[in-house]
Amino acid sequence: MEETISLKEIMEVLKKRFGLIFLLIIGAALISGLVTYFFITPTYQSSSQFIVNQKSTESDQVDYNEIRSNVEIINTYNVVIRSPRILDEVINELDLTISAGTLREKINVGSEQNSQVVTVTATDPDPAIAVAIANKTVEIFQQDIGDLMNVDNVSVLSEAELDADPSPVNPKPMLNIVIALVVGAMAGVGLAFLLEYLDNTLKTEQDVEQKLGLPVIGAISHIKESDLSSVQYQSPNMRKRERGTFSG
Structure with missing residues (x-):
């Protein structure tokens, strides 16, 4: 049941x-x-932004609007920014003691939908290092993108800045x-x-009837110590009254 x-x-x-x-x-x-x-070690974030203005160089006559959308171009840039080619130069410029793979985990690249603005966010336990990583990554990317893709359409929109009293994000x-x-x-x-x-202990009469299938014919009430002390306190008086009644 x-x-x-x-x-x-x-x-x-x-x-x-x-x-x-x-x-x-x-x-x-x-x-x-x-x-x-x-x-847990606190970590700080700092962001730098650049804009893709779709301006090609004179030597490159390819019209990007005909072969790919703005989003596809920016997605390509997002991959290039976090590639070892860019990150190794960032490590050398800043004298960092980490690998390109570790630095890659510290950098996040994103953009709003249908937006030409790309945000590079760096995370580090040192807020000053986070600022330096964000700015240097965008700077090196801007310098190298011409050689990598034969374009000159990246302009820095805003640089990361160190706040006077930075607050950790985690x-x-x-x-x-x-x-x-x-x-x-x-x-x-x-x-x-x-x-x-x-x-599985039995606590109530209902437990006995439900689990054992036996009828309950009686129950012993629980007596508290206060009840016993009350009885002991009254018994001498009762005996005294009984003796007084007997002697009279």
Whole structure:
């Protein structure tokens, strides 16, 4: 027979395991905060932009509008910017101690749909290095694109600048803590229902009837210590009254 659980039973389980759920939520938030503030290295971003103006050189008579769209040209440029040909020169110019593959992971190139403006974004733990990488990448790309594709249609639109008080883009403490709270709550609720499912002890008369199939003919009430102390406190007076009645 298929078992069902009511909303009341769900609330009873949550109320019963509230302490466990609360501890998991607080523990997840504390761990997230400690990891975010003490174990994750902050990273900074800086962006430089250039514009593709579709102007070809005199030696190149090819009309780009006839063979490819603006988006296709920009997509090609996006690949060239992050190629080892460009990145190796950036590493040499800035005296970086990383490989072209590592530098490639630090650079993101993108543009809005149907836009001729391309944004080069660099990420690094040092904000000054992020600015230098973004500007130098665009500079070298602008210098080399003429030799690579025999065109001169790239102009720098805006250079990356170092702010007086740069703010890291990662990690995001509040976001991480909120995510940890949600994950902790989900884990706590899941663990609460798992423990309740694994608990096969008999607690109520209904459990005896449902699981054992036996009728309940009586129940022993639970007596608290306060009830016992109250009985012990009253018994001397009762005995005294009984003695007084007997002697009279």
